[in-house]
Amino acid sequence: MKSLITAVKEIHHGFLSLSVSERKNIFVVTLTLFLAFFSYPMIRSSATALFIDSYGAKSTPWIWLSSVMFLGISVSIINILQTLYSIGAIFNTIVATSIALMGGALIASFNGVAFGSGVFAVWKEVYIILVVHLSLGYLNSVINIKTAKLVYGPLGALGSIGGVFGGLLTTSLMKNVGVFYAASAGLFVLALVILIFSFTQKQFLEAKDKSPITSLEGKKAYVFSICGLIILSQFVINLANFKFNLGLEVFESADAKGAYLGNIYSSINILSLVVQLLVIPIAFKYLKIPIVHILVPVVFLVLIILDRGQFLGLLGTAILFVGFKGLDYSIFSAAKEMLYFPLTQKQKYGAKYIVDMIVYRASKMGISALLLVFTSLAFTQNMLLISVLLWISLASFMAYKFRSA
16 A cells, blocks of 8 residues: 555656656647547437437348448548648537538438538548547657656546536437437537637647658568457457447347446446556556557457356446456546657657557447347457457567567
């Protein structure tokens, strides 16, 4: 306990020792993410409800497919624009365009144009990725890795708190004023992000001859390795999710399933917050980042082995699912951001465009498509074990291969 208190004091001192410019950038990005995650439940819930009313639940895979396509187009455009304009101008243009597009689609939907609900549902998948990863990309480019190790835990925690409060407000608005006003409230909160992000410095890339993605030529092996980690992590997370969903069949009614899931998602949020506030700052202070990347899948492997023993039944699978989701949202997400710091300012943006905006979504779609074909519990368990072992192997290889990166 004494060592924990000492570590917390050292971390607090580290925050106080930051320059005014660093604290300003951290505050701007923190508030941006808080507002983004606060508004997202209102926008997401409204968009999903309107789309299902118009097209039915079985049509939702089209949202995921379309969102990846439009996300790819958006990334390509941003990649070019970033050689001409500051990241602040691009970011605020994206937010303003998103508000106009989703607002227009919302109005069209409520005037009986079903296509409006489709546009709204697709773009709500795209804008949140652009907002989150452009703001994190900006922060990565204006702070050093020492500062990043201090801030990413609390930063993620505040984002999670924003999501929790936004979810509570969404439930209240849906019950009292309905979908249209809930969505409008979400778009209004999102508009505040433009004001907040205007306080960032007018940052341009250091050279105009190459775009962020083109600048990765000499770092392809490193970036491909990060892509591999993301692919394997998404395979593991979604396989665990699918296995947990299979376990829910023990409940006879939808009400019983819903009540159980409420406790599960609360547990995920609690675990994520605890890890973000307590574990991440201490782990990043005393452990090297490659070691953290090895330990995360090792913990997952332990949970898989315990679950395979079937000593706890559904509870064991629930612990597996909560552990995977909670650690994915917290320490793995933060540790992944640390992998960008060996890159140049321009390369950081290019890597995030490829890894976080494209590969992340594509790998999630890939494993989902695979599970539509192979639906047995045996396949899920075996694929889960293979994926986590490959993840440990790749993380260990990266720790050796890129130790001087």
